Amino acid sequence: MAYMDVVIMTRNASLLGRCAAAAATEPATLDPADPDDWAGTHRWDLCSAPGWGEAWASAVASGNPDPGADEGVITDAMILSEVQAVLAG
Numbered sequence: 795m796a797y798m799d800v801v802i803m804t805r806n807a808s809l810l811g812r813c814a815a816a817a818a819t820e821p822a823t824l825d826p827a828d829p830d831d832w833a834g835t836h837r838w839d840l841c842s843a844p845g846w847g848e849a850w851a852s853a854v855a856s857g858n859p860d861p862g863a864d865e866g867v868i869t870d871a872m873i874l875s876e877v878q879a880v881l882a883g
Contacts, residue, residue: 799850803841809862813840816870816877824881836880843876 803809814833817824824832833840840846846868853861861867 796847796851799847799854800838800841803846803850803862803868804837806860806862808860809841809868810834810837812862812868812870812873813837813877816873817881819874820877820881822881839880840873840876843872843879846872846876 810830810833813836814829817832818829826832826835849867849872850861853864853867858864858867
């Protein structure tokens, strides 16, 4: 994983939208309360999760035009796991 992969992920609207959607499904109280704001606030914690950078880099290398929207790159399970970890503190 390159740090630039993490930087790019933190700015990818598709990936952040998916993170917000996962956060919205959790019963915990979000701070900030809006799922989009929450995902933006915690984007560095989420996108630096183990395995995310490698998955992203592999997708980019294979020509994927939007790895953040591709559930085969950063899976919903990966996102939910990290959202839950961040919410748990």
